[in-house]
Amino acid sequence: MTMNTQQSAMSPHRETIAELPPHETQVQEFWRILKKDRLAIFGMIVLGVLLMLAIAAKVTTEWVVIFDPSTVRLPDKFLPPMSDASTDLIPSEDRPVFGIYLFGTDELGRDVFARMLQGSFVSLSIGFIAVGISVAIGILLGGLSGYYGNVKLGFMTVDTLIMRFTDVMLCFPTFFLILTVVALLPPSIYNIMIVIGVTSWMGTARFVRAEFLSLREQDFVVAAKALGLPERRIIFRHMVPNAMAPVLVSATIGVASAILTESALSFLGFGVQPPFATWGNILSDGKGFIFDAPWLFFIPGFAILIVVLAFNLFGEGLREALNPKLRRR
Amino acid sequence: MAKTGTYAGILIMWTYIARNILQRIVTLIIVSIVAHSFVHLAPGEPSEVDPSNPRMKPADIELIRAAFHLDDPLYLQYGYWMRDLFTGELKSFKDNQPVLPKIWQRFLNSLPLLICATLIIWSLSFPTGIYAAIRRGSVYDRTTTFTAYALISIPGFFLSYIMILWVVNTFNVPVIGMKTFGMEDADLAFRSMDRLWHLVLPSALSAVGGIAVLSRYVRSQMLEVIGQDYVRTARAKGLSEDNVIYRHALQNALLPFVTMFGFLLPALIGGSVIFEQIFAWPGLGRLGYEAILARDFPVILTINLIAAVLTLAGTLVSDLLYAVVDPRIRLQ
Numbered sequence: 001m002t003m004n005t006q007q008s009a010m011s012p013h014r015e016t017i018a019e020l021p022p023h024e025t026q027v028q029e030f031w032r033i034l035k036k037d038r039l040a041i042f043g044m045i046v047l048g049v050l051l052m053l054a055i056a057a058k059v060t061t062e063w064v065v066i067f068d069p070s071t072v073r074l075p076d077k078f079l080p081p082m083s084d085a086s087t088d089l090i091p092s093e094d095r096p097v098f099g100i101y102l103f104g105t106d107e108l109g110r111d112v113f114a115r116m117l118q119g120s121f122v123s124l125s126i127g128f129i130a131v132g133i134s135v136a137i138g139i140l141l142g143g144l145s146g147y148y149g150n151v152k153l154g155f156m157t158v159d160t161l162i163m164r165f166t167d168v169m170l171c172f173p174t175f176f177l178i179l180t181v182v183a184l185l186p187p188s189i190y191n192i193m194i195v196i197g198v199t200s201w202m203g204t205a206r207f208v209r210a211e212f213l214s215l216r217e218q219d220f221v222v223a224a225k226a227l228g229l230p231e232r233r234i235i236f237r238h239m240v241p242n243a244m245a246p247v248l249v250s251a252t253i254g255v256a257s258a259i260l261t262e263s264a265l266s267f268l269g270f271g272v273q274p275p276f277a278t279w280g281n282i283l284s285d286g287k288g289f290i291f292d293a294p295w296l297f298f299i300p301g302f303a304i305l306i307v308v309l310a311f312n313l314f315g316e317g318l319r320e321a322l323n324p325k326l327r328r329r
Numbered sequence: 330m331a332k333t334g335t336y337a338g339i340l341i342m343w344t345y346i347a348r349n350i351l352q353r354i355v356t357l358i359i360v361s362i363v364a365h366s367f368v369h370l371a372p373g374e375p376s377e378v379d380p381s382n383p384r385m386k387p388a389d390i391e392l393i394r395a396a397f398h399l400d401d402p403l404y405l406q407y408g409y410w411m412r413d414l415f416t417g418e419l420k421s422f423k424d425n426q427p428v429l430p431k432i433w434q435r436f437l438n439s440l441p442l443l444i445c446a447t448l449i450i451w452s453l454s455f456p457t458g459i460y461a462a463i464r465r466g467s468v469y470d471r472t473t474t475f476t477a478y479a480l481i482s483i484p485g486f487f488l489s490y491i492m493i494l495w496v497v498n499t500f501n502v503p504v505i506g507m508k509t510f511g512m513e514d515a516d517l518a519f520r521s522m523d524r525l526w527h528l529v530l531p532s533a534l535s536a537v538g539g540i541a542v543l544s545r546y547v548r549s550q551m552l553e554v555i556g557q558d559y560v561r562t563a564r565a566k567g568l569s570e571d572n573v574i575y576r577h578a579l580q581n582a583l584l585p586f587v588t589m590f591g592f593l594l595p596a597l598i599g600g601s602v603i604f605e606q607i608f609a610w611p612g613l614g615r616l617g618y619e620a621i622l623a624r625d626f627p628v629i630l631t632i633n634l635i636a637a638v639l640t641l642a643g644t645l646v647s648d649l650l651y652a653v654v655d656p657r658i659r660l661q
Contacts, residue, residue: 039475039478164359167356168359168360168363170640171356171357171360171637171640171641172360172364172633172636172637173595173633173636175603176602176614176617176632176633176636177633179602179617179618179621180368180621180629180633181371183621183622184371185372260485263484263486264484264485264603267486267603267606268602268603268606268618283487287486287490290490290494297487301483301484304482304483304484304487305482305484305487308482309479312478312481
């Protein structure tokens with residue numbers, strides 16, 4: 001990089017002190033610190049519940065249809081939450097479970113609770129797949145750049161090539177880029193996942209590169225090389241696990257921002273198209289009925305708020321628990 | 330920068346600047362080529378925006394394609410774009426207006442929004458973050474931490490709609506658009522108040538995310554500095570707590586934020602699409618959105634290029650500012 005601070009050299013002295021009490025394993029230590037952070041624990045519990053809910057939702061809305069998100073019941077339009085289905089007008093096979101609309105119905109008489117359930121799985125999978133793509137690209141490019149950085153390719157090194165490419169990607173205003181791509185490509189849920197993933201790997205690549213640059217010089221990697229281990233093994237078994245901490249943190253927060261990005265795209269009309277329900281498009285459809293049927297707007301809005309908040313809090317908790325510098329305070 | 334003032338120091342600085350500008354120009358050219366080929370290779374063309382229009386005959390589409398050079402090979406189209414951009418003759422596909430004045434006018438509309446939002450962000454997040462760091466673990470610290478996370482977790486338009494309803498119902502003022510229509514004859518005081526009211530909500534809402542992020546950053550930066558040895562030394566000398574915090578710790582904690590001046594302008598384009606759309610604010614982000622809808626390639630590409638120029642200029646400025654304020658940094 002173009003700048004150096006004189007502080008960058010780590011004092012070896014401090015490391016030896018830190019390694020003195022080896023009473024607990026890394027996982028135990030991590031867990032001890034995380035447990036103290038009540039907000040992070042709250043986030044973790046919410047996420048655990050949400051994950052189970054999303055899987056249950058996939059099962060009950062698509063495979064064994066208990067909650068039917070797509071049945072249109074025109075006599076039951078705009079019913080507020082907890083209202084009964086009108087028994088005389090709706091055929092019995094179209095009625096919701098227990099004859100109650102838990103979260104009310106929307107402008108077509110669809111059950112909002114069933115739609116929110118379906119949306120929970122779709123929204124989460126958008127978040128996870130988008131982040132999976134961005135983390136994969138980030139680790140690949142960051143790792144290449146950090147490990148094989150000195151290899152010459154014609155007139156420039158691998159490191160220069162990859163980092164210049166990262167700079168080029170950073171020059172695009174992210175949301176505007178996502179919007180352009182999503183608008184130009186045919187609308188599909190997979191395009192949205194891919195686009196969000198492909199436009200957000202730059203931070204991860206930089207973290208991984210920095211970690212690899214410092215790991216490459218450390219004794220255990222030098223020892224592994226001296227033992228004659230294949231490079232594949234050195235990289236994937238020894239270096240990648242040690243470089244994962246910042247990646248894990250940014251991935252957790254990345255899922256949160258992918259869910260927000262999807263809802264922003266929905267607001268502009270480029271989000272996930274029907275028949276898929278996501279929390280983003282339920283919210284943006286609901287904004288037209290904010291006076292007549294406020295539950296269509298507030299239920300998905302607060303659902304997104306709580307889930308994104310949980311991801312952010314858990315991510316911050318991870319950052320604190322995984323960061324050895326903060327740990328010693 | 331070694332010793333500024335000496336001939337060698339100045340020379341080092343200028344070669345550093347020159348080399349960086351050169352590097353950034355190369356990056357910029359690559360950005361423009363990537364953006365251009367992507368926009369042109371993606372499906373969807375300006376001639377296809379209105380396919381159901383019965384007056385659109387194949388012959389007309391041929392005419393449009395010829396007028397926009399859409400049938401030429403890509404590198405020629407790139408050449409045309411660059412030539413027109415630099416001679417100032419670049420025309421929008423949508424309405425045949427010159428692109429640069431169009432963008433400039435929208436930029437001027439976005440500017441007050443940006444300035445207000447930035448002022449709100451900076452004046453709120455610094456006191457909040459510093460106070461939270463000094464009282465680490467207190468009720469105040471925990472409340473602001475939680476609030477900050479809540480604020481970055483709300484979808485922007487969800488919060489905006491709630492705020493619009495609240496402001497309109499409580500204060501009874503219009504908030505959509507840049508000004509109330511039909512007020513052109515009112516006296517100056519009234520019109521300025523009207524403009525001001527229209528500015529408040531959009532700038533406050535676009536500041537929300539920034540306040541949350543920046544105050545967290547200020548807090549962690551401040552905590553980092555408070556833990557340093559020289560702060561302990563200052564305390565050990567028997568200095569008053571105010572003196573330690575505001576003279577010794579704060580000055581050092583503020584160093585990295587100087588670099589943030591460089592990133593103000595690029596924020597203009599990326600972050601403003603949603604809020605300008607909600608508040609019907611005729612700014613740059615909204616121009617970009619309209620251009621995307623109309624497949625108005627020259628406008629999309631030029632906005633993108635301007636964003637890239639601003640980002641690159643911003644990083645250069647922040648590098649230089651950092652070198653100026655922090656003598657430990659050396660330009661290589």
